[in-house]
Amino acid sequence: MKSFFDRKEKFWYAVAEVKAVDLSFAPMEGLSYCEFRRVHARFFPGVEQYCAPFLAPDGQGKVKASARKDLLPEKNKDLRLIPQILCNSAGAFLALSRELEAMGYKQVDLNAGCPSGTVVPKHKGAGMLLDLNSLDAFLEELFSHTELSVSVKTRLGLSGAEEFAAVLEVYNRYPFSELTVHARTRDGLYQSTPDLSAFALAMRESRAPVRYNGNILSPVHAEAVRASFPDLERLMIGRGAMANPALFRLLKGGNKLDKEELRAFLEELFAAYLDAGIGEHYSINRMKELWYYVHHMFPGGDREWRRINKARTREDYSAALRDMFASGRFDPDAAFPGAIPK
Numbered sequence: 001m002k003s004f005f006d007r008k009e010k011f012w013y014a015v016a017e018v019k020a021v022d023l024s025f026a027p028m029e030g031l032s033y034c035e036f037r038r039v040h041a042r043f044f045p046g047v048e049q050y051c052a053p054f055l056a057p058d059g060q061g062k063v064k065a066s067a068r069k070d071l072l073p074e075k076n077k078d079l080r081l082i083p084q085i086l087c088n089s090a091g092a093f094l095a096l097s098r099e100l101e102a103m104g105y106k107q108v109d110l111n112a113g114c115p116s117g118t119v120v121p122k123h124k125g126a127g128m129l130l131d132l133n134s135l136d137a138f139l140e141e142l143f144s145h146t147e148l149s150v151s152v153k154t155r156l157g158l159s160g161a162e163e164f165a166a167v168l169e170v171y172n173r174y175p176f177s178e179l180t181v182h183a184r185t186r187d188g189l190y191q192s193t194p195d196l197s198a199f200a201l202a203m204r205e206s207r208a209p210v211r212y213n214g215n216i217l218s219p220v221h222a223e224a225v226r227a228s229f230p231d232l233e234r235l236m237i238g239r240g241a242m243a244n245p246a247l248f249r250l251l252k253g254g255n256k257l258d259k260e261e262l263r264a265f266l267e268e269l270f271a272a273y274l275d276a277g278i279g280e281h282y283s284i285n286r287m288k289e290l291w292y293y294v295h296h297m298f299p300g301g302d303r304e305w306r307r308i309n310k311a312r313t314r315e316d317y318s319a320a321l322r323d324m325f326a327s328g329r330f331d332p333d334a335a336f337p338g339a340i341p342k
């Protein structure tokens with residue numbers, strides 16, 4: 001019979017097999033701005049990095065003052081923040097990245113995944129994958145003129161996962177600091193089941209370290225992905241953490257989301273928007289965008305959610321929020337709905 005020490009050794013061996021996970025909060029336009037990031041990090045520490053929603057520069061690399069303000073170091077204290085650029089002109093990318101470097105950033109991320117119908121036809125976002133020769137020329141110019149660390153967040157292709165092999169071949173020609181793969185095609189938008197067999201190619205062949213993204217909505221989803229790729233160390237999570245802001249903590253073995261903690265988080269975030277001078281109407285709208293995700297933590301709470309959506313004033317909003325929290329529907333095990341990656 002095996003001694004206790006044999007068994008203990010085996011146990012430690014098993015633990016060592018599961019690599020520590022590095023978690024990144026996905027960029028979410030309309031949601032993950034500096035007020036959100038700051039309040040989230042205060043309530044739910046332990047996220048390794050936040051990726052900022054994309055900046056869309058003009059031909060000279062200029063962005064709106066409000067977009068620039070969102071990245072000011074004093075508004076993002078104590079966060080590891082990665083700015084992201086959506087554009088197809090290397091000149092504009094370089095001009096903006098120089099400005100970001102002067103603000104203290106050491107890494108910028110290229111958006112090659114935005115599926116929007118207004119972006120893709122301009123060969124931006126996922127539209128960069130329309131013509132791989134142009135993508136190659138863009139990257140050639142970019143990497144010949146920057147010392148900054150550049151990462152990329154990409155889709156698998158436009159309409160078929162089989163496109164990914166050629167896309168990856170282009171990325172592999174350049175020294176990206178990280179390759180985040182949103183394991184869907186552009187046509188899959190946010191609905192299709194993420195494709196783990198296509199993602200496997202990145203794990204096998206990418207020269208850059210790989211980060212997985214797509215439908216990590218609960219610990220079960222994360223386990224499914226990590227079971228398929230024991231060497232995968234980096235995950236990026238968006239909607240799952242918008243619904244359950246404690247998801248990162250859960251994935252690191254911490255406590256489930258607590259109802260009062262969620263209420264305090266939402267109240268502090270609303271106050272942070274108002275304090276930032278965002279105005280009552282826009283602050284309520286930002287909270288409604290977030291409630292689109294958070295209401296999933298209150299199964300069956302559609303009536304209360306509609307009331308939140310109808311709120312026009314601070315008083316209406318606060319009363320609707322009280323109503324939701326008093327409904328008795330909160331379930332810490334609930335999650336944003338979506339298929340487990342396959």
Ligand SMILES: Cc1cc2nc3c(=O)[nH]c(=O)nc-3n(C[C@H](O)[C@H](O)[C@H](O)COP(=O)(O)O)c2cc1C
Pocket residue numbers: 026027028029030031052053054084111113114153182190213214215216236237238239240
């Ligand atoms: C409302 C919304 C805004 C988004 N904004 C960005 C963005 O600015 N940049 C980007 O690269 N991806 C953006 N994404 C995509 C997410 O970062 C992420 O890749 C996608 O939601 C899949 O991950 P998830 O299943 O964990 O949510 C956005 C997605 C949504 C739903």
